[in-house]
Amino acid sequence: MRAVYADMKRRGTGRIMIVSSGAALIGIHGYTAYCASKSALVGFAEALRSEAGEHGVSISICFPPDTLTPQFQAELPKRSPQARKLMGAAPPWPVAKVAGRIVDGVERRAAKVYFGFEITALGLVGPLVKPVVYWWYARK
DSSP states (O other), X not given: OTTTHHHHHHXXXXXXXXXXXXXXXXXXXXXXXXXXXHHHHHHHHHHHHHHHGGGTEEEEEEEOOOBOSHHHHHHGGGSOHHHHHXXXXXXXXXXXXXXXHHHHXXXXXXSXXXXXXXXXXXXXXXXXHHHHHHHHHHOO
8 A cells, every 4th residue: 555555646536456355354263463453455446535535545444255366275274163064155256357346346435345146245234244143153
């Protein structure tokens, strides 16, 4: 951000996409620090968007799902059963599909970019949906 934002402001145009995670939208067992850091990006994006707009710079944030990468494959065996149960509800996406959705969001200057039904639902109606999700997964 530091490397590009000042020049974009000076030119009066620019587009920045902040890559968060679907984990920003719901707390996940075993991912406390990760969820917190990704959630913090939402506040950062909203505050920066309120400042950057007057300079012609658009600020977007995206919430990608699990993505089929070597990092994802290495992480799977380390997930807690509770995390597997919750995160297994949304299938992982191919890298090219995630990248394409991000590029499309940048081109459209979308404020927020969601992926798939589950993450979109959490992003749009999360406060209504999360109590039910937490109840469903905690009932055993």
